[in-house]
Amino acid sequence: xxxxxxxxxxxxxxxxxxxxxxxxxxxxLSEESYNLLGIASVDRVSRVNQLHDLVHKNDREHYHRxxxxxxxxxxxxxxxxxxxxxxxxxxxxxxxxxxxxxxxENQKKIISGFxxxxxxxxxxxxxxxxxxxxxxxxxxxxxxxxxxPVTCALTYAELLTEEINKGHDIxxxxxxxxxxxxxxxxxxxxLLDEHTSFIDDTALIMKRFDFNxxxxxxxxxxxxxxxxxxxSFTPSPLEPVTADQDRIRQVVANLISNAVKYSPLxxxxxxxxxxxxxxxxxxIQDEGIGIPKAKQDKIFNRFFRAIENNEHAIEGRGLGxxxxxxxxxxxxxxxxxxxxxxxxSTFGFELPDSTGQ
Numbered sequence: 001x002x003x004x005x006x007x008x009x010x011x012x013x014x015x016x017x018x019x020x021x022x023x024x025x026x027x028x029l030s031e032e033s034y035n036l037l038g039i040a041s042v043d044r045v046s047r048v049n050q051l052h053d054l055v056h057k058n059d060r061e062h063y064h065r066x067x068x069x070x071x072x073x074x075x076x077x078x079x080x081x082x083x084x085x086x087x088x089x090x091x092x093x094x095x096x097x098x099x100x101x102x103x104x105e106n107q108k109k110i111i112s113g114f115x116x117x118x119x120x121x122x123x124x125x126x127x128x129x130x131x132x133x134x135x136x137x138x139x140x141x142x143x144x145x146x147x148x149p150v151t152c153a154l155t156y157a158e159l160l161t162e163e164i165n166k167g168h169d170i171x172x173x174x175x176x177x178x179x180x181x182x183x184x185x186x187x188x189x190x191l192l193d194e195h196t197s198f199i200d201d202t203a204l205i206m207k208r209f210d211f212n213x214x215x216x217x218x219x220x221x222x223x224x225x226x227x228x229x230x231x232s233f234t235p236s237p238l239e240p241v242t243a244d245q246d247r248i249r250q251v252v253a254n255l256i257s258n259a260v261k262y263s264p265l266x267x268x269x270x271x272x273x274x275x276x277x278x279x280x281x282x283x284i285q286d287e288g289i290g291i292p293k294a295k296q297d298k299i300f301n302r303f304f305r306a307i308e309n310n311e312h313a314i315e316g317r318g319l320g321x322x323x324x325x326x327x328x329x330x331x332x333x334x335x336x337x338x339x340x341x342x343x344x345s346t347f348g349f350e351l352p353d354s355t356g357q
């Protein structure tokens with residue numbers, strides 16, 4: 001088969017041909033290569049550096065280094081890289097194969113081979129990688145969400161055992177364990193329902209409830225888990241609010257948990273609620289270790305932890321505040337923090353009433 005016929009077959013298969021003269025740094029491309037690279041007929045390239053300029057900036061150094069290595073070792077070339085097509089500005093993925101050899105006449109090194117577009121496959125692999133990352137992060141969030149009701153149930157179970165051993169009445173504690181286990185069961189159900197999505201896309205289940213009662217219940221639960229923290233709750237008269245009660249409970253629990261966790265020496269935890277036009281607000285203040293100013297703008301980022309490898313050995317994965325931020329944002333609200341390192345932190349959020357939505 002003649003070279004011209006081979007070229008026609010390759011063009012029909014959307015496969016381009018290229019040839020690089022390593023010593024003269026010249027470049028020869030077939031018509032199909034020009035089409036793949038998005039180079040118009042009036043903008044033909046003849047130098048290797050002109051091709052390098054089209055390579056995506058994040059791939060350019062690797063591509064340049066690989067060509068140099070192939071030239072020096074006179075070996076085969078197999079790589080893929082992104083290019084910015086001059087004709088339309090779009091990003092395309094190009095697979096490039098070839099081999100380095102010496103020209104029989106003058107022994108100059110030549111890299112010659114084929115190019116073709118792999119953009120659909122590359123984008124599919126990127127999407128798959130993104131989904132795997134989402135699933136990993138989602139499993140981390142599941143663990144974080146399940147931790148709270150499990151901890152509460154275990155605490156009540158320990159208290160229940162102590163009361164039984166003392167011969168005391170357990171009629172108050174038993175229902176509390178049941179409440180926590182029901183909450184755990186409901187949370188597992190919701191997590192399973194949402195297993196194919198990420199938290200950003202989770203649908204809200206709206207219901208009308210008493211926000212002060214929700215906060216009071218959580219304070220009661222946390223008071224039983226610590227002997228060194230003193231809780232003070234100042235509720236304002238509030239109308240019932242319409243929101244996703246379970247998600248808002250999760251946010252308040254995360255903020256109280258953080259106030260306890262990041263006050264390892266104990267101290268006062270002040271909690272208040274306020275009525276707003278068309279909603280409510282929640283504020284919690286602790287006397288803990290505080291947050292460095294330089295880190296406060298990242299405090300609601302996923303997996304971010306303001307305190308790392310410190311003497312307090314505080315556990316956590318940096319998910320609680322991120323989840324809280326997402327939930328409040330889903331409700332159309334706003335969450336914030338004010339803190340001085342060594343002087344404690346104040347967190348708060350504003351929750352619009354979603355009645356009628």
